[in-house]
Amino acid sequence: MRFLRSSSVALFLALGFAASAYAGGFQLNEHGARAMAQAGAFAARATDASAIYFNPAGLGFQTTPSVYVGTTAILFASSFYGPLQNNTNNETKLKSQVFTPINAYIAYPITDDIHVGFGINNPFGLGTEWPENWTGKFLTTKIDLATFFFSPTVAYKLTDQLSLGAGATYATGDVTLQRAVATGFGDPRLKLDMSGHGWGWFAGALYKITPDLSAGLSYRSKVTVDASGTAAFTPAYSVLPNGDASASLSLPATGYAGVAYKVSENLEVEADYQYIGWSSYSELAITFKATNSTSVSPKNYQDTYILRIGGEYTIDKLHLRGGYYYDHSPVKTEYSEPLLPDANRNGINLGLGYDLNPHLSVDIAYLLILFEDRKAVNTVPEINFDGTYKTTANLVALNFGYRF
Numbered sequence: 001m002r003f004l005r006s007s008s009v010a011l012f013l014a015l016g017f018a019a020s021a022y023a024g025g026f027q028l029n030e031h032g033a034r035a036m037a038q039a040g041a042f043a044a045r046a047t048d049a050s051a052i053y054f055n056p057a058g059l060g061f062q063t064t065p066s067v068y069v070g071t072t073a074i075l076f077a078s079s080f081y082g083p084l085q086n087n088t089n090n091e092t093k094l095k096s097q098v099f100t101p102i103n104a105y106i107a108y109p110i111t112d113d114i115h116v117g118f119g120i121n122n123p124f125g126l127g128t129e130w131p132e133n134w135t136g137k138f139l140t141t142k143i144d145l146a147t148f149f150f151s152p153t154v155a156y157k158l159t160d161q162l163s164l165g166a167g168a169t170y171a172t173g174d175v176t177l178q179r180a181v182a183t184g185f186g187d188p189r190l191k192l193d194m195s196g197h198g199w200g201w202f203a204g205a206l207y208k209i210t211p212d213l214s215a216g217l218s219y220r221s222k223v224t225v226d227a228s229g230t231a232a233f234t235p236a237y238s239v240l241p242n243g244d245a246s247a248s249l250s251l252p253a254t255g256y257a258g259v260a261y262k263v264s265e266n267l268e269v270e271a272d273y274q275y276i277g278w279s280s281y282s283e284l285a286i287t288f289k290a291t292n293s294t295s296v297s298p299k300n301y302q303d304t305y306i307l308r309i310g311g312e313y314t315i316d317k318l319h320l321r322g323g324y325y326y327d328h329s330p331v332k333t334e335y336s337e338p339l340l341p342d343a344n345r346n347g348i349n350l351g352l353g354y355d356l357n358p359h360l361s362v363d364i365a366y367l368l369i370l371f372e373d374r375k376a377v378n379t380v381p382e383i384n385f386d387g388t389y390k391t392t393a394n395l396v397a398l399n400f401g402y403r404f
Contacts (some may be wrong), residue, residue, distance in 0.1 A: 060115055061208075067104075115154070142177070175193075221258075258272035258308075278303055279303055310322065321350070327345040334377075338385070343373070362399070375387075
């Protein structure tokens with residue numbers, strides 16, 4: 001009986017951790033205010049040091065050393081109406097939080113043709129926090145996820161028209177999950193802390209078809225993170241798997257394909273297609289040392305995409321920017337849950353840049369994300385929490401650039 005109870009709790013833990021760590025809403029694509037203001041449509045130009053993320057081949061056409069650093073403030077709001085299983089449509093609001101992922105890049109031309117760079121950013125992160133004793137407390141009360149990617153990069157300009165780039169990624173990550181656990185003898189609270197690291201790679205190509213028309217491709221491999229940590233319960237009943245836990249987690253591969261066109265001396269526009277390989281996240285296995293058991297949780301995410309279009313209009317030292325994107329959620333309806341109130345999204349982007357002097361520039365950007373209402377119906381038995389999620393997000397980014 002003790003083994004069965006412990007295994008059941010382990011299953012609940014795995015379900016919660018799996019959903020929170022790798023749902024689509026925790027992928028961040030805002031890694032530079034200039035690109036963000038143009039809806040992230042930047043892979044076919046990649047004209048500042050943030051090319052390390054969007055398309056490393058862009059470094060090959062940058063003629064001077066440069067630094068580009070900044071942060072993005074993310075304000076996320078969501079409400080849940082339900083659960084329908086309780087014959088209620090009551091509203092529960094997500095607690096207000098602000099997140100500030102960072103980005104920092106340096107690019108340096110060693111010769112006219114060989115260029116190197118180094119980048120640090122947070123491609124996966126954020127979190128959610130619901131009231132401690134709300135109806136969904138057995139699914140989640142709080143989740144915090146943070147990752148840091150460190151990316152040494154090299155680019156080689158083969159000709160005046162073609163550049164290739166590649167690099168390696170060292171990733172570290174931390175996640176904290178809090179929730180109640182239904183045991184049949186009380187509702188103890190769980191806090192699960194895990195951290196890990198992994199490696200990946202990325203590559204890209206940028207081709208200037210004409211002086212006014214360019215095309216870019218880039219790809220970032222999936223990163224498998226080997227994580228370990230501790231599961232702690234309050235009260236610490238002996239039947240619960242307190243102590244060491246471990247898992248192997250996969251962050252999805254992503255790819256960009258873009259085309260940019262210089263309409264006039266002052267106006268540039270670009271359209272990008274971004275692929276995200278979420279089908280690699282079909283399940284997650286977590287091992288609990290205390291019970292010597294492994295729990296496998298199916299998730300069955302689907303590959304998805306983002307469509308992006310943006311542009312930049314230059315008036316002397318001022319650069320006006322705008323764009324729009326559509327982001328298709330990887331989460332199937334039957335797997336919708338409060339750990340991540342994810343849905344298809346529409347992103348409206350605005351921003352500007354200003355050249356303070358020949359070396360120093362500043363970029364600001366604003367992004368309004370409008371989530372489509374997500375109706376969770378016939379959710380799988382492990383969730384069993386039908387209802388409607390209404391979500392919005394506001395993002396403001398600031399970056400400084402310096403060219404030596």
